[in-house]
Amino acid sequence: MFIPPQKLKETLASSAETGSKVRLQASHLHIDHEVVTEIFGEEHNVYMVYYPDRRTLMLAPVSDEVFKNLHKAGQQMLKDRNLKGDKTIALHETLIDHQVDATNRDLEYEWQKGLGILNVKL
Numbered sequence: 735m736f737i738p739p740q741k742l743k744e745t746l747a748s749s750a751e752t753g754s755k756v757r758l759q760a761s762h763l764h765i766d767h768e769v770v771t772e773i774f775g776e777e778h779n780v781y782m783v784y785y786p787d788r789r790t791l792m793l794a795p796v797s798d799e800v801f802k803n804l805h806k807a808g809q810q811m812l813k814d815r816n817l818k819g820d821k822t823i824a825l826h827e828t829l830i831d832h833q834v835d836a837t838n839r840d841l842e843y844e845w846q847k848g849l850g851i852l853n854v855k856l
Contacts, residue, residue: 767819
């Protein structure tokens with residue numbers, strides 16, 4: 735598929751949001767390419783679990799079996815968002831099931847280098 739250079743430039747500019755590298759937008763978790771590369775590497779799937787009492791979403795690469803067993807996490811697909819390598823994960827079900835505010839916003843997040851786990855406050 736050919737995308738005219740001007741349209742491509744506009745698309746990249748509109749996706750280059752300011753603010754947090756992790757944000758909620760249209761009921762999707764948007765993760766900046768730098769964070770994706772650092773935590774998930776080349777993985778296309780992640781394990782995800784939400785803890786409502788802490789309002790915390792935890793994500794780890796699908797290769798992390800210990801995380802899956804410790805947290806009883808479900809598997810989600812990391813979807814390509816743009817040419818930079820930003821990724822998204824659909825959160826519709828989590829937001830509805832736990833009555834989480836679905837307003838578009840920057841999200842607080844943290845990760846520890848080497849652990850490969852992303853913690854996101856919803």
